[in-house]
Amino acid sequence: xxxxxxxxxxxxxxxxxxxxxxxxxxxxxxxxxxxxxxxxxxxxxxxxxxxxxxxxxxxxxxxxxxxxxxxxxxxxxxxxxxxxxxxxxxx
Numbered sequence: 001x002x003x004x005x006x007x008x009x010x011x012x013x014x015x016x017x018x019x020x021x022x023x024x025x026x027x028x029x030x031x032x033x034x035x036x037x038x039x040x041x042x043x044x045x046x047x048x049x050x051x052x053x054x055x056x057x058x059x060x061x062x063x064x065x066x067x068x069x070x071x072x073x074x075x076x077x078x079x080x081x082x083x084x085x086x087x088x089x090x091x
Contacts, residue, residue, distance in 0.1 A: 002030040009037050011045025019045060023052045030062040038072035046079055053084060
């Protein structure tokens with residue numbers, strides 16, 4: 001069973017704990033993160049997303065980042081983070 005989670009506009013310090021909980025409640029399922037509404041990606045938001053990707057990979061499940069806003073794509077690249085959807089990117 002696969003689900004989609006719409007990410008909030010602000011992925012920053014204030015959003016990190018809620019984001020973590022929203023993602024973990026969907027554990028044990030394939031999950032697509034809809035980043036179309038993201039306006040700001042902070043360091044903690046990035047860490048939550050990367051940790052989730054690693055957790056899903058360890059569980060043998062798919063976690064994909066889809067529908068990426070221009071702001072999210074630019075800020076992701078500015079952090080120099082690995083390609084979220086690439087196989088083995090976070091191994």
